[in-house]
Amino acid sequence: MRLDVVMDVLPGRAAAALARVDVPWPARWDELGSVVADLSALVRSGPGARVVAQELAEVLVAAGPGGHRAALAGLVDRVLDLHAVACLAEPPDGRELATWLLRLQTGFVEPPEVRLAPYASSLGRDGLAFYRAEVVARFERLPVIGFGETGRYDRERWALLRVMEELAEFTGDVDLQVLVLARDLSSGWHYLQVATVLRDAGRLEEALEWVGRGLAATGGRGAATRLVDLGVDECLRAGWVERAVELRWRAFRTHPALETYLRLRGTAAGAGVWPSVREDVVARLRDGADEVLRQVVDAELGAVSGGPVPEWLQRLRAELASRES
Template identity: 30%
Template sequence: MSPPSDLRPYLRTLDAETLVDLLHGHAERDPELRHSLELRAATQSGDVSEAHRLLDTAVTDGNGEYTAKVGAVLDTLRRMLDAGSRADLAPLARRTVDDISAVLEQSGDHAGDLADRLDRAVELYARACAARPPDPEKLADWIIEVEFDGPGRPVIDLAGFAGPLGEPGLRRIKSTVDDVLAASGPGHRRDVAERLREQLAEVLGDVDGLLAILSAKPPSRDVSLKIVRVLRAAGRHSEAIAHAARALTHDKNGHAQTPLKPPEDDEVSRRRKDFDARPDHETYAALREAATTTGEWTAQRRTALARLRELAAEGVEQADELTRVLLDEGRPDEAWRACVRFGASPRLKLELAEQRAAEHPAETIPVFREHVEELIEHKDPQAYREAARRLKLLRTLHKRSDTPDEFTAYLAGLVETHRRKTRLITEIRAARIALPKAVTSPRTPR
């Protein structure tokens, strides 16, 4: 079966009114798309009141409609965070987490689409807190309440909230964890406290404390591998090798079977080694897949992205890799900013500009102008025809950006520069672009 054709070239031939009718008709049949478009319109200026209104009405809907509305709110949160919105999005993100948790508790169904949306909501809340940090102790109190008194979901990863919590918030959580461990016997609260104690040791960089916690656990392959990874990350390589050599797995009868493989044989370690040797979007994707399976992706992602950002300043190829990684992560606005800031390749820049032109016309104008000049330099009829098509797009983008006079001036300068290229002038006329009156056509085509 052949892959579906790319419809974008065809869609570009349609006028705006036809596209509006098509999109509106599809939105009427797809509740999630409709809610997403409603929120895009309402939050264009940074106002999040429409998202709150949607949550107000969502609880009265059926499960499918509720899931769609929550999905639309999450899409809006992600879009505004990616765009660097100045709005304080933390209250909306936190409310979304709390609302989904309440619905899941009532339904008792902790699997499926809504549970996945809860995980997304927590991740977005962490991002919103990082962008506009709330009171750290109040944030700590919320995490404590969710973890110790909640229904068991969501499970908070302290690494994502470490920055906004800061020392005051982390100290508050640690105090509660210590109190629970001192007072509680076996049960839910103690299990939560032990998990948070381990996370606190990781976040605070308490290597010896973390090793003590891990060593106190029942022996297992996973625990031993984590001890080895912690030692390696701390630069204590000889200890890591010694532990790997000593560690053994046992069967039910306690018989030694296979020595624990060195950390290099662990899947995440191998993928990390591949990424460190060749940091690009392919090795990043492989690392993400392996680390997501073991629950290590939050920490791995942070260091991998930092490495890609560091390399992006060194050249076009490296800038392309960072941009593609951000695209793969579903963060198009961040990808665009990286593309512009670090100077990605013209081809990739054009690819992103085509994706952004509809919503951000002014941002993409310089990219399409560069592309027009590049096409003209080819000096062949097909390239001239494509240049004229791009000029038509530029006219539309300037009009939508309320800068039509700039296009007129730009076109006049371009035509004056290339006035002897009669084939180009012919193609511009064929595209029904009005030329400056002073333009004349030399007799010899070029």
């Protein structure tokens, strides 16, 4: 069969095979495999296969929501690989290619996951910039899922999320990674993810800002401990001792508990500033819950181990005794 005839019939053959539900699947699968093999031969023959590959990809993707989803997804991957090769032989306009790739990934019920690396040369700098601008603009219109909320991940959100994740990975752009992660802040762990990405990128000030935001959102619970640990570790590594102690103090004020007290005490003592911090901590404990006060007094008395009890601890013990009398 002449190549020009093959070009005209391949998408139609695939559509016909998919539509023949009265034919057993193995026979239809063989026909689809034959179509892809003919496309491969067409790509090897030179220019002219790019548009056919696009049309064939759309036919297969549109059939995805039916049965045999996994098998069809594998065929789509093969067709996209061939399409990327065809684009090299017959370079399209970068913006037109970007538009088609976005439509393929967001305009169908079961869109494929497209890898950008094989298309990098064909997109070119202008096409990739256009692709990025378009997907970022659409992604930024999605509502942020706030702390404690149950996010609604509809088809559009899932599709755009996959596109953004691939774009961020391909470009290595930290700002894109943060944009993706910051669209879902439903738990403290999401704040921790953002802070970690920024920390790993050497953007410490921004990481600490996200630590603070996460601490405020969580009320000092859940992932807050990990958030504060990250911030304190990085502050100490940078020599910012006062900021490390302030983070521990803020965590204790936000969620007064034995754990946050001991972490504050350890960091402040290690920095040599526990005596200056202690009076504020004691005042907070005296104004706080009985159970927290009891736990702290017991822990500190245990640390004394029968030795002399410091004056500040005597005051706390007296406060506890007066409450329990």
